[in-house]
Amino acid sequence: MIIRSCMAAALLLFMAPVAADTIAITHGTIVSLGKAGTLKDGMVLIKDGRIAAVGKDLAIPSGARIIDAGGHIVTPGLFASDSNLGATEVEGESSSDDAAGATDSLSAAFDVSLAINPASMLIPVARMGGVTSAVVTPSLTGRGAKKGDRLFAGQAAVIDLSGDAQSITLRHAALTVDVGSDAASHLGGSHASVLQLLEADLDEAASYGANRAGYEHGTHRPYHQSKEDLEALLPVLQGKEPLLVGVHRVADIRRVIDLGNRLGLKLILDGVEEGWMMAREIAAAGIPVLVDPQYDLPAQFDQLNARLENAAILAAAGVTVAIAPPYSGDYARQVRYNAGYAVAHGMKWEAGIAAITSTPAQIFGVGTRVGRLEPGLVADLVVWSGDPLEMLSLPEHVLIKGVEQTLTSRAQALARRYEIQDPQQPPAYRQ
């Protein structure tokens, strides 16, 4: 009996999720983060992979599959923002790590989306934690990274966690750069060198953009960046693509904001451990931030005043706050706990939910597609057994693009295999 159910679970692992059909989520506490607000005993109707309606007492289309949420909370699917999910399988093994791929001639242009593996074994694990999207950001410091003096880690991508062939939601979601201590240590040795190189590279791209014909004919000033890198900087210079800047201490945050203002850049500040000390300035500048609320130690000299209340203070001052999980894709599912810790330290609960759903969707350019429960948006949502931010709550149903996902993974299969202690049967025969 037990063995049979284990085999059934293992079979499910290899079965494709059922196709998108018409689904009615009923009797849910719908946290829509959209115009519908939060509805007790609400419904979400899903058709053709998209949300058709959110409300109370909606007419259920005939033939719809009904998921009775039993009063439980329904939220948009969670975002793992700033993650190597899908690009890195095992961080300790460089051959399985594609997140750090910048080279001397491929820095701003390095496009991590071309390395995304929808079949990554980490994706089902994250999905079981209610994560349905990830912002995959390239890195300069992974074990796969080549030594060098590259400034930009490359282009971030937004992916969904369906695991299917159309998992890439948005390429060129943001250009990733770091101006903190790590970058300073390998780029000239000073925070000043990093900022000067950043401005110089952007200036070079501006020159290139104004004189593309000259580039083709060789009548241009010398550029140290490749054509691909120069091209990749143009949407950033035009304020179309965000520049995701890893920045930590007050003085550097001010300099980055100033640079953004002077050049008309669309910025997202990443890390901002000392942001709480200048929350009003960041709010006034209208720049969103991406924070890991657990970071409360002076790990580097440029984050001496890190504290647990950072997210709460920033949000209270009116800053748009998105909350990230730890960078490693293994830990993508921690994102909801991170939001919980921010709430424990003063952030409003709804803001905590938004910080891992609608806010990252919006700041990474997919806010009209996912992140809220609103008609027309892609049906990525989770029905929770309790408060989504609590460790003791678990996803009961996870839908991505309107398709209910099987909540299993290789890790689950291992648990089921070894749940049975039968000396007569080697575990290898239990599948």
Add this chain to the structure above:
Amino acid sequence: MKRSIAGLPLWAALAALSACATMPAPTPSSGPLESATAVAKDQPSYPGLDPASDRDPFPSSYRALPGGTIALVGATVLTGTGSQILSGTVILENGKISAVGKDLPLPPGALVIDARGKYVTPGIIDAHSHLGVYATPEVWANSDGNEATDPNTAQVWAEHSVWPQDPGFVRALEGGITTLEILPGSANLFGGRSVVLKTLPGRTVQDMKFPGAPYGVKMACGENPKRVYGGKGRSPSTRMGNVYGYRKSWIDAQDYRRRWDEYHKKLADFKAGKGDKAPDAPKRDLQLDTLMGVLDGSILVQNHCYRADEMAQMIAISHEFGFHISMFHHGSEAYKIADILKKEDICTATWGEWWGFKMESFDGIEENAALLQKAGACVVIHSDDAILTQHLPQEAAIALAAGRRLGINIDEAEAIKWVTANPAKAIGVLDRTGTLEPGKMADLVLWSADPFSVYALAEQVYIDGGLAYDRHDPAHQPLSDFELGQAGPAHPGDQP
């Protein structure tokens, strides 16, 4: 024993020394301090040559904060013994827990803390910490956790690397941690001795040392030693090289132990008038002292080991040389051999959900702790991290939830042991702390909510009955020297 031996002839001095040397080795629970103090008064001519002469050369100078008689009344009490008491009372007197129960009479003059709607647990114990040895800021100067110069550095002691001003100690206290085992890193097969500290801030590491706690020795399996030494072009560069390294070291240790035993026997004979020449003492070796401590049962093996197959090999080595492994640390695959770990009485310290960062952790599953618990094995949730140590009950909650998802229903009264009684057992201090029982050290936490909730905050932390931390009272919010005078307030709860 009490007389001075200075100025006596060599044979007499050696005879006196033998009396010290043949004293029974202190067991982990019988307080090596007292015996060491007795020995120290009996100075040999050449102090420090016999490993048995002073087993506690860096004695604890820990002093508890003054604490009166305190009664926490009305909380849900998770005792760490498997019980949950609703509307319970916990009474602290003279630094110890004096009573735990329902509707207890309050001692006259007791300071009564209204704990209704809150939770009380034993002080949280993190059995795997590198605070102090890998302090923040994470700069070169503070990187003192791995003496990565030789695969066997059993001779180094973590306490000699601990920087008491590491801001992480205070953060850990704010997260409800009262006891930490500080370990050397895992670069080496034998990384050195661990030390057990209390999180009450001190000027010196001795001020923080848990009085009478036994030492541990850090051992490491798998990828780290072979990567570090293979990368230097020397052994071990493979797992088989690792096992050779362990066995060679235990042979050396057993031989060393034999030489000291023979010496002490000959010395006793000489003292009894047999023979005309006092025996020559073996040359003391600090590396082998530590390993000999394991073989005589006074030092606990704390073994970094991820993979089930490697744990089984370490167990075989422990049988070959006659010692016991107290705990496997990280133990990502412990669930695969839960029955063996139960039979061998070896604890597993693991995480709720850390996994996959390297091959040997790729089979790590959230259900690990629950599967071990189901098999009756000893489970510990540890951190190995200065951030995670601040959220240890929540990490246990992840493991608890995963177990429930699999149909293994473990209640919170049992699961709190994973971060209290069980780590206390594995590091050798369960007779003094780790549960809320009369006579134990009054190490406990008053939580704002269920400690397995993400919203739970430690409101008050008592160590030996003294109020070491109070979230609502700046007078009880310590700050490390490093963080003093900086621009931003580092106190939690202190909004600008």
